[in-house]
Amino acid sequence: MKLLIVDNEERARKTIHQLVKWEEYGIEQVLEADNGLTAKDIIMREHPQLILMDMMMPQMNGVELMKWVHEHEPTIKFVVISGHDDFDFVRSTMRYGGIDYLLKPVEAKVLSAALSKAVTASLREQQERQIRERQQPQGSRFMPMYADKLLSGLVDDPTHHESTMRMLKDECGLPESFDTVAVALLEVDSSDYKLFQRFGNDADLLYFALLNICNEFLQPRQLGTAFRHPGEAGEITLMVWDAKMSLTVLMNEINEGLYTTLQRRMHFGISPRGTFPSDVPQLYRQAVDALRARNLLESDSYIHHARPDGEGGSGLGDAPDFAASAKDWELAVTSGQHELIAMAVEAWIGKLKKCSTITMAQLEAYDAAISGLQTRMLEHTAGAQAPELYAQLEQEQRTHAASQSASPGFSLMALQDRWQRMLIRLSQKLLTHQRHQR
Structure with a gap:
């Protein structure tokens, strides 16, 4: 990614250079121009994605440069760094799609925040353009596939x-x-x-x-x-x-x-x-x-x-065995009491909290064991209708998960909530089926 600094004061350009760690933003080349006309030439030749610009410059001021960029290179994102707290300048910046308007002397933290917004906006638009290109006729997508x-x-x-x-x-x-x-x-x-x-x-x-x-x-x-x-x-x-x-x-x-x-x-x-x-x-x-x-x-x-061959085994480590808790879960589900279900799940989570390591292989093994418990209980109670009820439970679980606003990633609290809600829904399905059979 390329960035252009436009400011007629050399000291100001050097200050901006010192304030930013460019590599952290994926910026591989930083260009400079001391006026708007020179900036135009560089833009047409180098096609930078980002511009940091001053407002008051000879030959072509910031407003004129912004207008030209907006008309001829609309994908470029720019941030204004000006010594003038002028409402008309701010309004022009917003009108022509500027990301931010910063006042000199600018602090490193403030400049970094504005630059981060500009980089994010530039990359997001680039991805959107690529996605639109993907939706062209099938022939243009053949080679990647x-x-x-x-x-x-x-x-x-x-x-x-x-x-x-x-x-x-x-x-x-x-x-x-x-x-x-x-x-x-x-x-x-x-x-x-x-x-x-x-x-x-x-x-x-x-x-x-x-x-x-x-x-x-x-x-x-x-x-x-x-x-x-x-x-x-x-x-x-x-x-x-x-x-x-x-x-x-x-x-x-x-x-x-x-x-x-x-x-x-x-x-x-x-x-x-x-x-x-x-x-x-x-x-x-x-x-x-x-x-x-x-x-x-x-x-x-x-x-x-990856670990060297022979190390790490199945990835299950010294994980607690779910079989010891399965009977407690089954009794809690059969009771139909939400409090007992919550206690059974909390007791199992308590065992997991003592682990120094929990792996995806462990979770897969636990989910398989819990799925087996659901299947056994449904088959025992509902017989031939068990597959239909199981499918309903799966759909309800997906719907509930999709509605959650929690951050992505692993947490024992989220795992406890997921398992507890799953058992409550299982208990309700079993009790409803039993009532209908009477």
Whole structure:
């Protein structure tokens, strides 16, 4: 991303340079102009995405420059930094789409906040343009879908690596020569309903935006590529073939790009490096295992490396066994008393609170055990109608979860609430069915 500073005072331009850590905003090049006419020439030649500008300048003042930008380069986002507290200047800034109007001398914190808004607005509009382009006729979308299918083939079908590789190099721009690769998986939180709502609950549009962000960091520097595995929901696969680049640094860079654009950081599972293309299926499984074995209690840790072969086991660790609590849950559900249900779930959560580690593999095992308990109780009470009642419970759970405003991510409190509500609905379904059978 490029940024242009426009101010006729050299000291002011240097001050702005010193106030901002440009790399934190993904700004790779900072240009300068000492008047509006010079700024126009630079804009037409370099096409910056962002402008920080003064108002009172010779030859072409800030209002004239803003008007020209608004007419000729409307995608550029700009922030005014002026020494004049003038309502007409502020009104002109808003009229021509300015992000903010700051008064000199500007503080670093204030400038950073305005710059963050400008960067976010620029990236969001860029994603929206790309999404609109995606909705062009089918032929213009063929190549990305074709590339996804070929790259997924490296994960799924190692017997056809040679023919797949040739097509990827000939038609999809894969480098001619590299020997090693690492696989990373970006995990998309399916419970992050607010994020999905931002894309009209269209998962394809969300994944398209995520892919674009990832590939902005990978493809221009020829570090690797990101693609969507057609058979796997909730993830994006990244292949990194540049052996010199630190995978931790790279995934953190991508995560900051995700946060700037979507206000979300996401979890990455990373495999070790292996031989390309023969090791890709194994590397993919190791990246999956890295995500499943991550400690959900460490909420600020987003990069998860696969453990060496033989370490980590199933990812269940020393987790408490749900079977010991299953009978208490069953009795509570049968009683129909919400207080007993709450006590049974709270007792189980108390055991989990004593754990230093809770992994996704553990939660999957618990959810499977709880699902089995529901099925057994429904079959025992409702017989042939059990599948219909189970489907109703699942739909009610999804509807309730989608209505929640809690932040995405793992919490024992949210887990307790989810399980308690699920058992209450199960109890109500069983009691209602029993009354209808009398």
